[in-house]
Structure formats: structure tokens, C-alpha cells
Amino acid sequence: MAGDQGAARSPLIGVLSLQGDVREHLAALAAAGAAPTTVRRPDELAAVEGLVIPGGESTTMSKLAVLFGMLEPLRERVRAGMPVYGTCAGLILLAEKILDPRSGQETVGGIDMIVRRNAFGRQNESFEAAVEVAGVGPGPVDGVFIRAPWVESVGAGVEVLAEHGGHVVAVRQGNALATSFHPELTGDHRLHGFFTQMVRSAR
Template sequence: MRHVGVLALQGDYEAHGRVLSELDVSWQLVKMPRELDAVDSLIIPGGESTTLLKLMAPIAMRPALERFHAQGRPIFGTCAGLILLARETRMPAQESLGLIDIVAERNAYGRQIDSFIGEGTPLVADLEPAPLEMVFIRAPKIAELQASVTPLATCQDVVVLARQDNVLVASFHPELTSDRRVHQYFLDMVSG
């Protein structure tokens, strides 16, 4: 039985919870490191990456997430979650967990006022060929990805969804659309 955790320190974690409920998946909010023991996978939602790092520090969430990853449990990061999971971040540089071999450029699509809805192109059969609706809010860009990272979808010819082993990242917010394919892809990783 899949039991997904949603990191609930900051950001729109409730939107991911609604999607999981809609997909009839058991889930819980994760606010403390010990709660990671109760879940087999984790979603790190969008929000503000520097704020997330500040909230994680006093409760020792970073080492807990590193252990979670080392145990092979799947992690899905959207927007700020992508930034936290990246090997390196730029514009400006900041600390990250380094769990996926990408370079993320923060706020690459502009400020809040520059947010937009785009149409993405799936690159793998698991996502079906139909265009994906993608919501970009102060979104990061995957500026570089190593050969060990699989691009899964693009928008405007830029990779915006990628996977390396048990880590999935999205520049956009799939939880803010009615298309459930990205979450279903993650759940299939969990069942794997």
C-alpha cells in the first residue's frame, strides 16, 4: 500500500494532498523528520526555496531527507522542491540537497507577475503523447542536466520535467491543473 508524504513546512502542500486524495492514494503531511518514517515516498511542494531551507534547519530536516533518499524512497520536487533537490542552484547560488544531477536557475521565468500557463510536450510513453498543461509561477529552469538524468517533458524546448533514479522534479506546478499524469507517473515510481 502506497503512503505518500507531502512536506508541509511552506508552500501549497494542500494542493498536492487534494490531488493524492483525488487519485485515491493514502497520504499525510510531513512537518517533522520523524514523520518520514511513516511514508514510502515524499512530495516537496513549491513555495520559496530559501524559506524552506530556513524552516528545515532548526528541525534537522536536511539530514532526514538525505537518509530518506539514501534508502531509495522516491522524492518528487515541484518548483522550489526542484531547487532544493538540485545538485547546484544559480541566480543566485544557494544551498541545495544535491539529490538529482541538474543545475537549477532560480526564478528563470521571471517574477510573480510573469507567471504563465504553458503547454508541455511529454517525451516518454508513460506520460501519454497529449500536451501537458503546465503552470509556471516564479519557476526555476533546468539549466543543465547530466546524462544520468532522463528528460520527461519540455515546454518551449526547455526540459521542465526530469528524473534520476528515484528523484522526479518539475519546474512547474502539476498540482494546479486538472491533468493528473505527472502525479500518476510519480505514484507509478513509488509502486515501481
């Protein structure tokens, strides 16, 4: 009975709250059936079952992760198999390599991919598009692309979940999920539900 109750319990999922669109992810996770919380310190990271790394400015986020003593704890938990979902800047932080890194920019890693920053253009070239994401249906999700990266190449262990305009925009490797776009800025919470189920399955 206790095991059944544990499986049914809403998973505690953190949103890395150093910079970026934190509030929107918290709301989307709650709508998807998770118990969301902010994460800024290593002790808060240690308490969660999964983590969302939001969109924002990837260089700033990586420098703040170092400043707050979060970079190595993040790397350790991701290596240990904690479910993690990165959107836009979060996708960049989950990459093993960035083609065009800014000075001092580091990544958490976790997905065997090479990414290109701002690949779809700058702020004034932002757009929305319908994106078919494998495993998230029925029908496409509304992808909001804001200074969005794309995935240049992936390793053998990475599953490509979606492409747009001939470029990879959603991937998964084990317990790590990443999208170039921002699902939290729409009313469609299926990707957050997909990630919440990943966290449940990892228990």
C-alpha cells in the same frame, strides 16, 4: 496473498509541509490513488514510502528544513532511494547545484542537475502552457509556471522528460522526479499518478 495485498495497497506518500502549496498536492495525490499525509518532522518522514516537495519559496523552505531538523533526514532518505517528487521550489531543492543561490540556501540534492531560480520571470510573468511529458500521456499536461526555475544542465544519469521554450522543465533520475511547473494547480492528476506508480514500483 499478503504480497498481492501489499502491492495493491495505496502507497503512503508525504507532502513536505514546511511551506508552500501543500493542500493542493494532498488532494492531487488522493485523486491519483495514493494515501497522502503531511510531513513536518523526521519521525513522520520515516513513516512514508515517498515524498512530494511542493512549490513555494525555495530559500525559505531550505531554512525551515534546517530549523525543523529535517534537512539531513531528507538527504539521507533521498540518498537511500526513497521516491521523491519536487515541483518548482521542490525542483530547486532536489538539485545538486543552484546557479544563483540566496545566502544560506541549501539543497537536499538527489538529481544531478544545475538549476536557475526564477528563470521564467517573476510573479507577474507567470503563465500556463501545454507541456509534453515523456511517459505521461496521452496528450500534453497543463503546466502552471509561477516564478518557475528551469534546468540549465543535467548529468549523464538524468532523463529529460520535458522541455518548454528550449529549456528543460521536467527530469527524472532513478526514484527522483522534478518539474519546473505546478501540476497540482490543475485538474490533471497524471503526473501525481506517474509518481504514485514510481512509489509502488519501489516497494
